[in-house]
Amino acid sequence: MKAAFFTKHGGPEELQYGEYKDPVAGPGQVLVDVHAASVNGADWRVVAGSYGPVGFLPYSPGRDFSGVVSALGEGVKDFKIGDEVFGVCDVGIEAAYAEKVAIREAIIAKKPAKLTHVETAAVALIGLTALVSVEDTLQLKAGETILIQGGAGGVASFAIQIAKHIGARVITTASAANHAYLQTLGPDQIIDYNKDDFTKVVSNIDAVFDTVGGDVATHAYDVLKPGGRAAFIASGANAPATTRTDVKGLRPKVGRDRAHLDRIVSLITSGAVKVPEITTFALADAAKANAVSKGRHFRGKLVLKVR
Secondary structure: OEEEEEOOOOOHHHOEEEEOOOOOOOOOEEEEEEEEEEEOHHHHHHHHOOOOOOOOOOEOOOOEEEEEEEEEOOOOOOOOOOOEEEEEOOOOOOOOOEOEEEEEHHHEEEOOOOOOHHHHHHHHHHHHHHHHHHHHHOOOOOOOEEEEEOOOEHHHHHHHHHHHHHOOEEEEEEOHHHHHHHHOOOOOEEEEOOOOOHHHHOOOEEEEEEOOOHHHHHHHHHHEEEEEEEEEOOOOOOOOOOOOOOOEEEOOOOOOOHHHHHHHHHHHHOOOOOOOOEEEEEHHHHHHHHHHHHHOOOOEEEEEEOO
């Protein structure tokens, strides 16, 4: 099969396109013909070796996808050949930048009929991350106020809509160029981070969801009310440290399960959440897509069209 892969760690340019070993569906797994794969910030970091060296080379990254079941492993009961499905690869396993992927049936779900494969791939991991962060970790409630950092990004844009669906007041940050896009998602307030220091604009809020990292993340605690909580997905394995003892710093544990994927489908099908703005690349252009991802100056989602 064709895949995008790397043979040594380095920059996005190390990703090459060519023949790659076909996966085989083991017990409890299905083989999926991938139609589209999402590009995530974690992907270029895997290529760079930021999480440590991978276990084998060549190595194909990619965490989420949409496609069609083409083979069944022993014991598979919930799917049949021809089913349109989507999912997020197991924790610590990448494999979606390829024409085929083998994955446990327990962690995939039926693709929503109203979405294309490109649209479905775009919402898999960002939806899972946003749901675990906002609903499960922060346990956001109606009437609360949340600051969502980096609103134009994929995870943050999904999180804005979840928070509004819950009934929270939503404040987000973005460059002026992305304000019009964000207004379509319904936040109550948008802060231009190039113009205003968010710590001078907001205070005494219930929750912060940080998708940016760095100094932005460390200052999240400054705007929380006593008893407030902040969740971080761009600061490594743990939440940044704070000297405040009256607030909580949380690192969401984004596992893999069908229930959360079905929740994504429900939110989109009901109209509560819109698919983000999408920029597509051919699988052969995975290096180019990851260079854009690393630069971080884009909005919505980047998706590879595999078939």
